[in-house]
Amino acid sequence: MIEKENVVEILKEVIYFPKGDNIISLKMVDNLHVKDKNIRFDLIFERKDDPKNDIVVEAARKALADVFGDDVNVDIEIAEQETALSKVKHIIAVVSGKGGVGKSTVAANLAVALSRANQRVGLIDADIYGPSVPMMFGTENERPGCVEHNGKSVILPIEKYGIKLLSIGYFVDANRPLIWRGPMATSALNQLMNDAYWGELDFLVVDMPPGTGDIQLTLAQSFKVSGAVIVTTPQKVAFADVRRAVMMFNDEALQIPMYGLIENMAYFVPSDRPEKKYYIFGKETGQQFADELHLPLLGQIPIEERIAECGDNGTPLALDATSPVTKAFDAVAMTIIGKCGQ
């Protein structure tokens, strides 16, 4: 007769090497049931798809067979540990090589467009040194609260226009510069992602800082990013930086799928002649960039005074259903929803 207590004792011999302790002490065994010669339990890992999991499963099987014999029936199910992001279906990074091309503007309006398409959306400001989400959503004076979740005190994101928002800007004085070393900035991003109550989301949009530095590496290596959209302006000087960003995210070590390019400030429409489009930097430039990088051109966003105004006064333009800009963002949102099979 096999006793549950014996099974537990045997499983204490199985070590999970990445954490240097046994699977019982690490609370990786759950739902253990023993009946006659049948043993079943869940083994909980941080990531379900980690190939190293199988080694632990086999070690547990062997340890039990060594004691109870080969005719014992062991049924082990791999389960994933619940984290702040377990119920977030897709993390979408909005990136660029160059500063000031409109990442934050695109991230904010894309989040709104996804929400307009009935998706549950969060927006996280990963620009630790220059946060813009609080201002773009008119939430500069709000401070996130705390809630208890799974025995842990976690940050409750701010909610505006149905979108869950978090930014380091909610925790610091907006007028003081953030002089932080790289590791402090990456740990701030980790906290915003992991120590928050995101709940169930279809999309978590990440507004990235410019360039290819520590924050980009942290996001790519520590989180399961579904895909990235690259924002560029149609100027030739922006292209070298775009190429560098694409190369970084395509790198074998990171491998974040690229959904495509968004050409911001693609053309200008004068308010007194709305039928006119002036392609100041060349009409085909965005498409040429996209072709050279073998990426789709997801959308072209015009230069519009109202985009900047709305960004400054906390009402992203994509909230206005009548604006042509909204239609452009709606189209990008639909493409992303399609790519994610939502």
Ligand SMILES: Nc1ncnc2c1ncn2[C@@H]1O[C@H](COP(=O)(O)OP(=O)(O)OP(=O)(O)O)[C@@H](O)[C@H]1O
């Ligand atoms: N299509 C547009 N039409 C008019 N103004 C725009 C447009 N896109 C962005 N802007 C304005 O350009 C400025 C820079 O945009 P934004 O902050 O979105 O860029 P960014 O890439 O996030 O910059 P950073 O690299 O500093 O994070 C903002 O004032 C914004 O309102």
Ligand SMILES: [Mg+2]
């Ligand atoms: Mg920005």
